[in-house]
Amino acid sequence: MLKENKGKIIITSLIILLPVIVGIYFWGELPDPMATHFSFDNEANGWSPRAFAVFGLPLFLLVIHGVCLAAVTLDPKRKSINGKMLQMIMLICPVCSIFCSIQIYGYALGMDVDGRVLAHLLLGTIFVLIGNYIPKCRHNYTVGIRLPWTLADEENWNSTHHMAGWLYMAAGLACLANIWLRVSWLTFVAIMAAVLVPAGYSLLLYVKKKGKSGK
Incomplete structure (x- = not known):
């Protein structure tokens, strides 16, 4: 499975890490600590060090991404897994990384998000x-x-x-x-x-x- 989808795995992994580049670019404008958790009413109620928000969260999602792909690869019945469901597994962490970065960076930079x-x-x-x-x-x-x-x-x-x-x-x-x-x-x-x-x-x-x- 890993060999067959090597290109997709590389691309999705890079997408997960894309917020790191954004964070480095805006590093000087980002507060420390940064809001990383929000209530239902979009009020910040949890904060993390700037370094963790920029580097830690994407790296955590990258690890989750790798664990999910490894679990599918090691499944003795992996051929029974629907192909489109497999594509979804590969996309969930990248999409979450982008959505989270929009919220976290948008709030930190004073944008109306x-x-x-x-x-x-x-x-x-x-x-x-x-x-x-x-x-x-x-x-x-x-x-x-x-x-x-x-x-x-x-x-x-x-x-x-x-x-x-x-x-x-x-x-x-x-x-x-x-x-x-x-x-x-x-x-x-x-x-x-x-x-x-x-x-x-x-x-x-x-x-x-x-x-x-x-x-």
């Missing part, structure tokens, strides 16, 4: 895309809803991912709609539902099947 809009746009888009492709992701050990019941039973895997696809898309659309709705609890509820409901559904399928086999 609405981090709430950026966060909802990023979350909504990711959930919609995952919801579209995850039902097509065949049984594997790395990408998907990895629970004891889904990993042990391919039928459970397929049913859970089919249902989760619709739920993820609904959660993504809720996040996107909340850019205009501005309902403080909506995004949290949508994300929690997308995480917990498929897990509960998978467990229900397992219990139901176990009950039938017990009879």
Whole structure:
């Protein structure tokens, strides 16, 4: 997998590190410490040293990028992973790096950047895309809803991912709609539902099947 996508891996890794170049260019204009965490209302509520904001965050995302790619490569069932889902895995960290840098540098330089809009746009888009492709992701050990019941039973895997696809898309659309709705609890509820409901559904399928086999 690494050899086949060597060019894409290099490009996505460079994109992740692009904010470092921006940070070096504006180094003298950036405050120390810098705001690196923001509330739902776009108020800064967490700060980090300038060096960490410029170098640490992109490097952290680069490490996560490498770990994700390595995990997919080492998966004995990696050929079962949907090709478009693999492309998404390669794009998530670069996109997050760019979005985070826009918010962090924009705020530090006094620009009018609405981090709430950026966060909802990023979350909504990711959930919609995952919801579209995850039902097509065949049984594997790395990408998907990895629970004891889904990993042990391919039928459970397929049913859970089919249902989760619709739920993820609904959660993504809720996040996107909340850019205009501005309902403080909506995004949290949508994300929690997308995480917990498929897990509960998978467990229900397992219990139901176990009950039938017990009879």
